Amino acid sequence: MNANxxxxxxxxxFVARGHERVRSSSLVPExxxxxxxxxxxxxxxxxxxxxREKRPYTRATSSQKCVRAGGKHNDLDAVGxxxxxxxxxxxxxxxSFGDYFKAEAIEWAWDLxxxxxxxxxxxxxxxxxxxDASLGxxxxxxxxxxxxxxxxxxxxxxxxxxxxxxxxxxxDTGPMGPCSEIHYHQGDHLPCSAPSCLGPACDCDRWLExxxxxxxxxxxxxxxxxxxxxxAPSIDTGAGLERLTAVLQGKQSNYDTDLFQPLIARVxxxxxxxxxxxxxxxxxxxxxxxxxxxxxxxxxxxxxxxKTGREYVLxxxxxxxxxxxxxxxIEQPFMATMCEAVADMxxxxxxxxxxxxxxxxxxxxxxxxxxxxTIDRGLGLLEEEFARMQAAGDTTxxxxxxxxxxxxxxxxxxxxxxxAQERGFDIDRAGFERALEEARERSKFTGSGSEAVAGVYKExxxxxxxxxxxxxxxxxxxxxxxxxxxxxxxxxxxxxxxGTRVAFVTDRTPFYAESGGQVGDTGVAQxxxxxxxxxDTRKPAGVQHVHIGxxxxxxxxxxxxxxxxxxxxxxxxxxxxxxATHLLHLALKKVxxxxxxxxxxxxxxxxxxxxxxxxxxxxxxxxxxxxxxxxREIRANRDSRVDVLPIDEAKRRGAVAMFGEKYxxxxxxxxxxxxxxxxxxxxxxARAGDIGLFKIVSESGIAQGVRRIExxxxxxxxxYVRRLETDLAEAAARLKVSPSDLVARIDKLLxxxxxxxxxxxxxxxxxxxxxxxxxxxxxxxxxxVRVLATATEMADPKALREVGDQLRDRIGxxxxxxxxxxxxRVSLLAMVTKxxxxxxxAGNLLKAAAEVVGGRGGxxxxxxxxxxxxxxxxxxxxxxxxxxxADATAT
Numbered sequence: 001m002n003a004n005x006x007x008x009x010x011x012x013x014f015v016a017r018g019h020e021r022v023r024s025s026s027l028v029p030e031x032x033x034x035x036x037x038x039x040x041x042x043x044x045x046x047x048x049x050x051x052r053e054k055r056p057y058t059r060a061t062s063s064q065k066c067v068r069a070g071g072k073h074n075d076l077d078a079v080g081x082x083x084x085x086x087x088x089x090x091x092x093x094x095x096s097f098g099d100y101f102k103a104e105a106i107e108w109a110w111d112l113x114x115x116x117x118x119x120x121x122x123x124x125x126x127x128x129x130x131x132d133a134s135l136g137x138x139x140x141x142x143x144x145x146x147x148x149x150x151x152x153x154x155x156x157x158x159x160x161x162x163x164x165x166x167x168x169x170x171x172d173t174g175p176m177g178p179c180s181e182i183h184y185h186q187g188d189h190l191p192c193s194a195p196s197c198l199g200p201a202c203d204c205d206r207w208l209e210x211x212x213x214x215x216x217x218x219x220x221x222x223x224x225x226x227x228x229x230x231x232a233p234s235i236d237t238g239a240g241l242e243r244l245t246a247v248l249q250g251k252q253s254n255y256d257t258d259l260f261q262p263l264i265a266r267v268x269x270x271x272x273x274x275x276x277x278x279x280x281x282x283x284x285x286x287x288x289x290x291x292x293x294x295x296x297x298x299x300x301x302x303x304x305x306x307k308t309g310r311e312y313v314l315x316x317x318x319x320x321x322x323x324x325x326x327x328x329x330i331e332q333p334f335m336a337t338m339c340e341a342v343a344d345m346x347x348x349x350x351x352x353x354x355x356x357x358x359x360x361x362x363x364x365x366x367x368x369x370x371x372x373x374t375i376d377r378g379l380g381l382l383e384e385e386f387a388r389m390q391a392a393g394d395t396t397x398x399x400x401x402x403x404x405x406x407x408x409x410x411x412x413x414x415x416x417x418x419x420a421q422e423r424g425f426d427i428d429r430a431g432f433e434r435a436l437e438e439a440r441e442r443s444k445f446t447g448s449g450s451e452a453v454a455g456v457y458k459e460x461x462x463x464x465x466x467x468x469x470x471x472x473x474x475x476x477x478x479x480x481x482x483x484x485x486x487x488x489x490x491x492x493x494x495x496x497x498x499g500t501r502v503a504f505v506t507d508r509t510p511f512y513a514e515s516g517g518q519v520g521d522t523g524v525a526q527x528x529x530x531x532x533x534x535x536d537t538r539k540p541a542g543v544q545h546v547h548i549g550x551x552x553x554x555x556x557x558x559x560x561x562x563x564x565x566x567x568x569x570x571x572x573x574x575x576x577x578x579x580a581t582h583l584l585h586l587a588l589k590k591v592x593x594x595x596x597x598x599x600x601x602x603x604x605x606x607x608x609x610x611x612x613x614x615x616x617x618x619x620x621x622x623x624x625x626x627x628x629x630x631x632r633e634i635r636a637n638r639d640s641r642v643d644v645l646p647i648d649e650a651k652r653r654g655a656v657a658m659f660g661e662k663y664x665x666x667x668x669x670x671x672x673x674x675x676x677x678x679x680x681x682x683x684x685x686a687r688a689g690d691i692g693l694f695k696i697v698s699e700s701g702i703a704q705g706v707r708r709i710e711x712x713x714x715x716x717x718x719x720y721v722r723r724l725e726t727d728l729a730e731a732a733a734r735l736k737v738s739p740s741d742l743v744a745r746i747d748k749l750l751x752x753x754x755x756x757x758x759x760x761x762x763x764x765x766x767x768x769x770x771x772x773x774x775x776x777x778x779x780x781x782x783x784x785v786r787v788l789a790t791a792t793e794m795a796d797p798k799a800l801r802e803v804g805d806q807l808r809d810r811i812g813x814x815x816x817x818x819x820x821x822x823x824x825r826v827s828l829l830a831m832v833t834k835x836x837x838x839x840x841x842a843g844n845l846l847k848a849a850a851e852v853v854g855g856r857g858g859x860x861x862x863x864x865x866x867x868x869x870x871x872x873x874x875x876x877x878x879x880x881x882x883x884x885x886a887d888a889t890a891t
Contacts (some may be wrong), residue, residue, distance in 0.1 A: 001117070003259045005106045005350060007063050007092065010239070014061035014094045022062045023137075024350065027301045028310070029679040036310050037067040041093035042236045048097050049175050049216060049234055052458035053541075058099040063241065064091045065297055065350065065590070069313050076316065080287035080324075083205065083246075083253035088294035090241035092569040098232025105213050105235045106146045106180065113182060113211065117248060123185040126151065127200050129167055129178030130160030136227055137167070140178040140193045147180065160199055168236075172223045175230055179671050182211040185248050191475045210247055210339060211239040223779070243404075255286045263289035266341050270608055271328035284324035291321035292338035293346075295364060300356045300600065304613070304705050305367045318364070319371050323411070326375065333372065336365040355657070359613055362595035363705055366615040370704075378409025382416070384858070386423050388844055391884055395424075399431015406432070407439060425603050438514065454494060460485055460505060461541035469545065471510040471521070471683060472642070481506030483558050487546075496556045501533065504556060505544045513539040513546065516658070517601030518578050518682040520548075523566040530554035532562075571683065572690075573605040576714045579685045580694050581608050581628065584709065585656070587629040588612055591622050598658050599706050603682070606816045607697070607712050618699050630694040633673035637689030641671040644837070655679055693717040730841075761799050776810060782882060783889025786814030789878045795822035797829075797865060804829045815840060817849065817881050819874045826853045826868040837861040840888050845881050852877035 001009070014680045015021050025044035029035040035043065038329045041064040047053035069076055069087040078085040098104070110126075113119050126147045131139035139160055147158045160166075162682055169176040183200040185207055192204035199205045216234040218227040240255040249257050255264065263276050267285045298314050305315035318335065325334055339360050343353035353360070385401055387392075394579055397420050405411040417427045470479045486493050487503040511534065514520035520537035525547065534549040581601055588596045592614055600611035618626075645653070647667050656678045668679040673688045692714030702708045712720045733741040735746075780790040788807060794800055800820045807816045808831045815836065820827035830846040846864035850857040853873045857866010868877075 001245075001248050003257060004349065006117070006245050006248060007090070007241055010062060010092045010112065010244075011061050013116060014108070017059075017108065018149065019057075019059040019061040019094060020057035022060045024062060024064045026296055027065060027067050028303065029591050035071070035079065037311065038064065039066050039068050040064070041066075041091040041238050042095065045095055045097070045236075046170070046369035047458060049170070049236070051232070052455065052462065054462045055097070058097045060097075062093055062095075063349070064093065064747060066091050067294055067298065069294070069317060070305045070370075071785075076320065079290050080283045083255070084243060085255070086290050086293075088240065088297055092239040092241055092244070093237050094235065095237070096235035098234055101217075101233050101235060101334065102215050103146055105215070105237065105352070106143065109182065109211060109213060109237070110147075110150045110705060117244075118249065119184065121151065124151075124157075125200050125502065126153065126158050127161050127166055127179075127181045127183065128158060130162055132163040132167065135163060136166065137218070140215070143178065143180050146730040156631055158416035159200065164253075165201060168212075168216075169220075173220050173225075174218060175234070176218050176227070177214060177216040177230070177233075179215070180213045181209050182213075183207045183209050186247075186252055187683070190252070203880075205252065207228075208243060210243050211237065213237045219793070245317040255289065260286070260289045263292060263338065263341055266338065267328070267334075269323075270334050270337070271325075271330050273328060278680070281328060284328050287324045288321045288328075288335075288338060291317050292335065293342050295321070295335065296339040296342040296353060296360055299360045299363050300350075300352045304363055304599075304703065306703050315367075318367055322368055322371055323512060330364045333365060333368040335368050336361045339364050355651075356594075356597065357595045358595045362593075362613065362615065365442075366705055374409050378405050378411055381405065381409070382411075382419060385842070386420075386425065387841060388426060388847065391844055391888060392848075393887070395426060397425055397427045399433070400435050402427050402429075402432040403439070406436070456487055456490055457540035457544070458489075458491075460624075461543045462515055463503060464544060465507070466543040467505065467513075467545040468508045469510075469512070470508055471512050471566070476510050477523075477568045479508060479510040479564050481508040481562055481564055483556065483560045483562065486556060486558055494558050498550050498553055498555065499552050500551045500556075501549075502551055502556060503546045503548045504532075505546055506562065506564070509537075509545050509547070511547055512547060512566075512571075512574075512683055513537045515539055516680060516682055517581070518574060518603040520568045521571060521574075523564070525562045525564050527554070527556075527560045527562045530556050530560065532556055533746060562755045573713075573715060574603055575683050575685050576691045577605070577608040577712075577716070578603040578682045579651075579672045579688070580686075580691050580711065580713045581610050582670065582676045582678050583633050583688070583691075583694070584608075584610055584626065584632045584711065585612070585678070586676045587626045588614075588709075591625045592618070606716050607710055610709045610711070611702060611706055611879075612709070613705055614812070615705050617701065618707070619798075623696050623699060627694060627696055633676075633696060634688050634691045637687050638673055638674065639687045640684055640715070641685070643669045643671075644667055650679065653677060680854050690714075694777065695720060700736055761796065761802070776807060779811065779814065780882075782885050785840070785885060785889055786811055787817075787882065787885055788814065789817040789881050791819045791821050791874050791878070793821060795825060795827045797867075800827050800829050801865070804831050804881060807831075808833060815842075815845070815885060817845060817878065819849070819853075819878060821871045821874055824869065826871050826874060826877075828853070828855070828857055828866045828868065828877075830859070830864045832862050834862060840885060845884055848884055849877040849881050852880050 011021055025038055027038050029038050039456040041062055048055055067088050075085060079087055114121050128143045129140040131137060144158050149766060161569050166179045168179050186205060188206060190205045191200060191849055192206055194202060197204060197206055201313045214236040216236060217230050219230045220227050242259055244261060246254045251257050264285045267288045268275050273281050275282055294317050303310055303314050305311060305318055321335060343357050347354040385397060402416050405416050406413055413427065413432050420427050464484050465621065470476065483504055483506055485505045486496050488496055488500055509523040511523065512518065521535050525532040525534055529553065531552045533552050534547045536548040538546050538548065540546060572628050581603060585598055595613060597613045599613055602609040644666055647665055650667050650669045654677055667679050668681050669677060670684055671677050673686060693713060693719045694713050697710045697712055697720065699707060699709050728739050732742045737745045775790060776788060778790045779786050789813060794803065800818055804816055804818055813833050813835055816831040818829045828846055828849050830842040832840050832842045841861045843859040843861065843864040846857045846859060846866050850866040850868050853868025855866055855868025858864055
């Protein structure tokens with residue numbers, strides 16, 4: 001069976017037994033700030049297990065894409081070196097939410113593994129929980145009896161293991177329970193480091209866990225508290241597709257299966273090498289195959305390489321792959337090609353890979369381009385470090401520098417150590433580990449980017465029907481609704497008097513709840529004896545519209561019938577801005593390319609903000625082209641169209657789905673203008689002409705590969721133009737010219753300032769040169785080299801350079817080092833005449849001096865500039881320079 005067969009067989013088996021086949025959730029967990037990535041199949045069902053969320057089914061099965069890297073999973077360097085370490089993997093699972101329990105789970109697991117998939121029973125062992133006094137839980141005799149009944153095994157084939165192996169907890173509190181694991185015997189010929197192999201409890205490769213069945217039957221309500229029975233015992237199982245496929249294909253390494261071998265073969269083609277010829281090359285090929293999978297899937301789910309959180313983890317994964325490519329001798333960018341291969345292999349099971357392929361390719365190509373330039377700079381930095389160490393007589397590369405090479409330039413410490421040893425140096429490994437730990441602390445994951453949903457709103461979502469939104473009909477700004485629930489200070493109440501800040505839910509509402517970047521509506525709710533001023537509307541748990549505001553008069557009660565009135569003018573401005581984002585998205589694709597994808601948005605009454613994938617600032621011509629295209633669509637004034645369609649039909653029509661958004665089986669599709677067609681639940685204009693005017697206010701970069709446009713429309717655009725007119729008129733008045741002459745007047749002033757700056761520099765240089773005889777008199781002989789290392793009051797770097805040029809020319813053969821001292825800063829200049837650069841490097845002199853005065857700098861062998869912030873240490877810096885020259889001339 002190939003891997004696709006294994007995945008299908010598993011899912012089809014449980015669908016035939018009444019399970020809902022549920023699509024894999026995103027690798028970016030929703031509403032769970034505790035997780036870096038989705039790392040198990042049960043993550044998307046977490047709230048279902050706790051009872052905070054209800055689903056229309058009680059049985060489910062899925063193949064969940066998972067990533068385990070970063071956070072507590074810090075074994076990235078093991079990937080490629082072992083048979084089963086991966087960053088990305090697939091978790092097959094079946095789940096019961098208070099429906100069936102141990103008997104069915106065990107019977108079906110055995111039937112699927114042995115009778116359907118054909119694994120030999122004589123090579124399997126089924127472990128159970130052996131009890132733990134600290135938990136107050138005895139051995140799972142029920143599971144053992146069920147396994148013996150189903151398999152015919154004796155006790156020796158159903159061993160009991162401890163809590164570390166066979167007891168699962170969702171966290172310190174919440175559902176938990178014993179586990180049963182199915183282990184496959186790979187053979188006693190495999191090595192085991194223990195004096196006597198411990199069987200399934202051993203860490204060796206002789207026994208391989210292929211499926212874990214978790215029996216959620218207990219609940220802990222407070223940290224350290226006792227375990228009580230879970231009201232609705234549930235099932236959560238997980239089988240790694242990679243491991244199961246390896247066993248079924250008779251492979252002892254996951255990398256030898258058809259999940260990886262085509263990717264490894266592609267790496268071999270790019271490198272001109274064959275897998276199996278050399279161990280070190282094999283490791284690199286496996287690393288690239290694994291990391292290409294993780295990269296493609298993470299980018300498809302909207303994670304782009306960057307400096308913090310999950311983006312930083314992706315950057316480390318990606319750069320590790322590129323470095324291994326260089327070790328294989330691949331000198332041209334290759335990761336985009338590898339990600340294309342991943343999409344080709346896995347696009348049937350995960351269509352998002354093909355739908356977002358252009359973005360995946362663009363992101364990976366740009367990241368690799370940047371990183372390859374960084375690697376070359378890193379090698380140059382290492383050579384400079386060796387030169388500095390040689391000049392200073394040091395023998396150990398500092399740990400901070402080793403970490404800089406690791407973190408910024410992708411050099412693992414073992415590679416730096418190898419290069420250093422080739423040059424006769426060691427590395428400060430302890431210092432590297434300290435710097436690494438400090439960096440881990442700085443980049444600790446602090447949340448998923450979405451707020452965890454308060455328990456009260458999950459409770460409402462479980463008990464109350466979804467809110468019926470009536471804001472699409474007609475103008476959709478008024479309606480009536482009955483109050484179903486009131487929340488004050490996070491707790492449900494039946495009544496809220498005047499002056500109370502409240503959140504309340506009605507059965508129907510015209511108020512749009514913040515979603516998809518569109519802000520929530522504001523307005524007023526009124527009853528016979530109550531008025532509530534609504535300042536926001538949200539959907540904390542995704543199904544009810546929660547109105548947030550203050551009771552102005554009377555008292556709000558559950559059961560009240562209210563007249564709900566949205567602020568109509570504000571809604572109109574929001575609609576215009578929202579419809580404009582749709583046109584903007586399409587315009588960007590037309591002007592910049594199909595790689596453009598929405599990365600985020602804000603639709604407010606006064607402006608719109610649109611974040612999108614692109615890798616360089618837009619030119620003025622591109623911005624004008626985008627504005628022109630959008631405004632042409634506005635002037636054409638076509639009617640908008642809204643359809644509710646099955647999701648597959650919407651995709652066939654070419655409707656664009658947004659990164660990170662979850663969609664049901666039926667979706668709302670909005671067409672604005674003649675071509676823009678997007679999935680969208682927001683409110684929009686009736687025709688494109690209602691937008692009025694579209695004007696880009698700014699365009700900027702907010703992260704690597706992500707740009708941001710802010711724009712205004714309609715009344716907001718008119719306000720913007722009027723502000724510009726006011727500012728222009730005031731600037732012209734201050735310069736005493738008409739607005740039409742303002743640019744010419746500014747050009748004239750800038751030219752005058754430039755001439756004055758040049759005159760000031762020339763005067764400073766002349767003043768300094770006038771005393772140059774005194775400066776040159778400070779020159780001393782060091783090892784037969786004439787050296788001028790002195791301080792001056794001239795801190796302007798350009799003027800210091802001009803004086804340095806004069807002194808170097810006058811000294812003939814020698815070294816000039818000047819420290820320009822100001823009250824709180826130091827400018828440094830080092831110059832070495834051409835005949836001495838083979839012995840004395842100006843850049844090294846400057847770098848050493850800058851470190852002493854608390855700064856940085858560097859440069860060429862003949863000239864270098866830099867600075868610092870501690871003038872008091874200038875004498876010590878100049879002494880350091882003289883010592884370096886003495887050391888260089890002594891050899």
